[in-house]
Structure formats: C-alpha cells, structure tokens
Amino acid sequence: EAGVAQSPRYKIIEKRQSVAFWCNPISGHATLYWYQQILGQGPKLLIQFQNNGVVDDSQLPKDRFSAERLKGVDSTLKIQPAKLEDSAVYLCASSSLAGYSYNEQFFGPGTRLTVL
C-alpha cells in the first residue's frame, strides 16, 4: 500500500512570497489533515477535511493560509504572503472513516519550508 505523498520536500522562499504544498493521501482514506510542525514543537493541526468538506480549521491563519480538497482526494495548502514565522515542516496525514474517532493517522514525509 502506497503511503501519503507530499511535494515538494523542501522549499525556500523570501517573506511576502507565496508557496503551495501538495498532498496525496492513502487511497480510500476519506479524512485528510494538514499539520504545522515548528522546530522543537509537536505537530499542530491546521485543517481537517472529510472527503471535500472542512471539519476543523479553527487553527488555520485564514488571512494568509488556504487549503482545498476539491475532488475529495488530493489537497493543496497555500500560504500567501509568507512570514518568517511560517518556517516549519508541513505534514499531511490521512485516516480512514472506519473507526473514525480512534483510527491512527498516517503521515507523509512533510515539506520543510524556510522563509528568509
């Protein structure tokens, strides 16, 4: 079974530029998550999708971050404009609907963003 795919793996941009990350979840997984992991901290949920609907985006800085999952499969996360404090690893995860509330989440390798 293929895992969660993310691209790019690394990205360096200057502040005020825009950037986009892509995620393809495990086939058949209805739920997709984007996490932000700042160095020295645990991952923090930014947004959760179930199919193509948003379940939780309470911690997404909506003035600069946006995410979509148009066909209920892959997803993109965008930052525009980027700030220095956005430097982090952006992790995508997915889980199946069966046993929804206690199923483990499967994580991709992440995208390391550096904002200069």
Place this chain on the structure above:
Amino acid sequence: AQSVAQPEDQVNVAEGNPLTVKCTYSVSGNPYLFWYVQYPNRGLQFLLKYITGDNLVKGSYGFEAEFNKSQTSFHLKKPSALVSDSALYFCAVRDPSGGATNKLIFGTGTLLAVQP
C-alpha cells in the same frame, strides 16, 4: 482544554537496557492516546494506541505503553533498547467528546538517544 506533557526533552539509555519515555495528559473525558515516532527527515510513524480495555498496550518494534488513569499517564516502554530506536517520540491525545473533529493534540516530543 486537552493537553499533553512530555517532561523530558531527551532520554539517554545504553543499548540493551530498558527504556521509558514519559507522557502525561489532560482531557475532560476518557482519552484516546497515541505514540508516534519520527526519524530524521521523515514523517511520523504510528507505534501504538490506547482506546479502551487492557491498560498495557503492545505496539510496533517491541514497544509497549501503560495507561494509568489515576496518574493520567501513558508512558512508552521497551525492555531492551536498540541503537536503531534513536529518534524523536511524540505522545498524542484525542478527546473522544471532541465531536466530528479527530484532532490529535501532540506533546513537544522526547528525543531518545541509545548509546552502543
């Protein structure tokens, strides 16, 4: 509010010795608890989870964890450490009363260093 504490930034242990990585939690209801491991430049990998039932949970790579409700703890253990166990370990909790969101709250991580 849900929270997870990992009181040790780093745990050092000699190969062949038992290891313990500590985790305490705070949730309003009965928790769902998870341990993940993160190797350098890779995403998080699921190790084990506690949902209900036996307080001792066995997981991948010989790890186990003990759920202690009175002490609100979920410490990760392994009887005999390997050098290859050296990685960053995250404890996470989900409050099952959290509704539709399946959000995990992660601790700050504990770096396990196993010396040969």
